[in-house]
Amino acid sequence: MAKDWTATLPDAARAYLENRRLDEVECIISDLPGIARGKAVPAAKFARQDYFHLPDSIFYQTITGDWGEAAGDEGFIERDMILKPDMSTASAAPWTGDWTLQVIHDAYDRNDDPIPFSPRNVLKRVVDLYHKQGWKPIVAPEMEFFLVARNLDPAKKIEPMMGRSGRPAAARQAYSMTAVDEFGPVIDDIYDFAEAQGFEIDGITQEGGAGQLEINLRHGNPVKLADEVFFFKRLIREAALRHDCFATFMAKPIAEEPGSAMHIHHSVADLETGKNIFSGPNGGDTDAFFTFIGGLQTHLPGVIAVMAPYVNSYRRYVRDNAAPINLEWGRDNRTTGIRIPISGPDARRIENRLTGMDANPYLAMAASLAAGYLGMMNETRAEPQFRGDAYDGDEAIPRDLWSALDLFDAATDMHEILGPEFARVYSIVKRTEYEGFLSVISPWEREHLLLNV
Structure with a gap:
């Protein structure tokens, strides 16, 4: 992430942070039911990372928290995905107690191919x-x-x-x-x-x-x-x-x-x-x-x-x-x-x-x-x-x-x-x-x- 990454945020996000210190960034992605999954990271750490990892098993989970046997031939090994931020989606989380942004991420495999069962990737396709x-x-x-x-x-x-x-x-x-x-x-x-x-x-x-x-x-x-x-x-x-x-x-x-x-x-x-x-x-x-x-x-x-x-x-x-x-x-x-x-x-x-x-x-x-x-x-x-x-x-x-x-x-x-x-x-x-x-x-x-x- 570029050092001055906040300067290129969408207008609303920059206005929200004006004269304020960003505390945290929520790195999120939609699972199949539409639940936001991801990680909350300190703003300083987010500035240093270009991506983060989550296991592909988040797309095998049901609305009740159970797991579908959908892992394929390799079995349920929970392979890490590479989640890259789409900074055009950066927006405020104004209900939080500190100054927080949400950023939607896209999911890729280790060959940089889109994860085919990630809902956002399905729509992009x-x-x-x-x-x-x-x-x-x-x-x-x-x-x-x-x-x-x-x-x-x-x-x-x-x-x-x-x-x-x-x-x-x-x-x-x-x-x-x-x-x-x-x-x-x-x-x-x-x-x-x-x-x-x-x-x-x-x-x-x-x-x-x-x-x-x-x-x-x-x-x-x-x-x-x-x-x-x-x-x-x-x-x-x-x-x-x-x-x-x-x-x-x-x-x-x-x-x-x-x-x-x-x-x-x-x-x-x-x-x-x-x-x-x-x-x-x-x-x-x-x-x-x-x-x-x-x-x-x-x-x-x-x-x-x-x-x-x-x-x-x-x-x-x-x-x-x-x-x-x-x-x-x-x-x-x-x-x-x-x-x-x-x-x-x-x-x-x-x-x-x-x-x-x-x-x-x-x-x-x-x-x-x-x-x-x-x-x-x-x-x-x-x-x-x-x-x-x-x-x-x-x-x-x-x-x-x-x-x-x-x-x-x-x-x-x-x-x-x-x-x-x-x-x-x-x-x-x-x-x-x-x-x-x-x-x-x-x-x-x-x-x-x-x-x-």
Whole structure:
């Protein structure tokens, strides 16, 4: 690391450190679930290092801390990876007690090749495929989450956080500014943390659930936006903890409330001209527009296991409950899995409404972009536009994780885009998680089966 490395930090990071002494740097990387893993090092030591090591086994670990048998032919030897900082990601950790920066790292092997099952590398791989075709993929994610009461007992149901009024119904009014005000102190900290980190929030709204909020981010480079979602999950959790509540990104934390999605808006620009390839010279829909949709309709079933990665994820896909159950597409129609928002030709985009907020943002964006890429490359035409209420139609997506993983394992065309080694490791880790779930007897089983069967 150069001696004056702080002079080249992003503007927001330099502003955060102005007239202050940097104490610590958190060197982090996303694992498969999206948990930040890494090391915290003194700033002086970070200035002297160009990389650090972590074992590749961090990508074999499940959300419960168990291990998938995904190490390959050499066995579970926990080979060290070389983790190199991407200094463009350096941002404040404003909730810490001292002056701390976070820096996202990329994972390489000893031959300087990207680790194929590192989520950020998977997304970079897909973005590179677009670039090779002269295309620039653009995304804009929407993040839904709940603020809930502190919950220290897994056997206890999750309850919404009580806002200023003390009435949960007050926080269930979609798009209500009064409902947003219920959580004003938490939202104020979210804004303050985001500003310190240099993130631009496009807006915060109250969603349909009690204590459910949505944050929209400005459109941009997929890797940069995935970094921001990765950072935002931690930021929001920290803001909530300051006010004696939890922020949860579970797809369906409360049975009676709607689930939380991470809708992903897509557009594609020509690398040379910067023009949106979904719009023609006269502003009409292009072949690329229809084949991108066709790719989503054809290939999303094979990657639902990436967009809905846990057993709880499938509780979100409920008919007539603000979550899609189909792969239809429609214009300004929120009942379809693929929605075309109202926009002018330059901003024409395609919204994938299937992804849950519990998904790893790098992997979810990679999978969605990969499906659209295959559609454009294979010239897969979209089905006719759906008109009306798509919930009246048949379900077109798997309803449980095991079925989704079977489809994922069979989606070899998607494996080639995302990386065969990633697909192998991901399937093993997710099946290990599922087997762990099956080993637990639930309260429902004890209540209804103990004395009745």
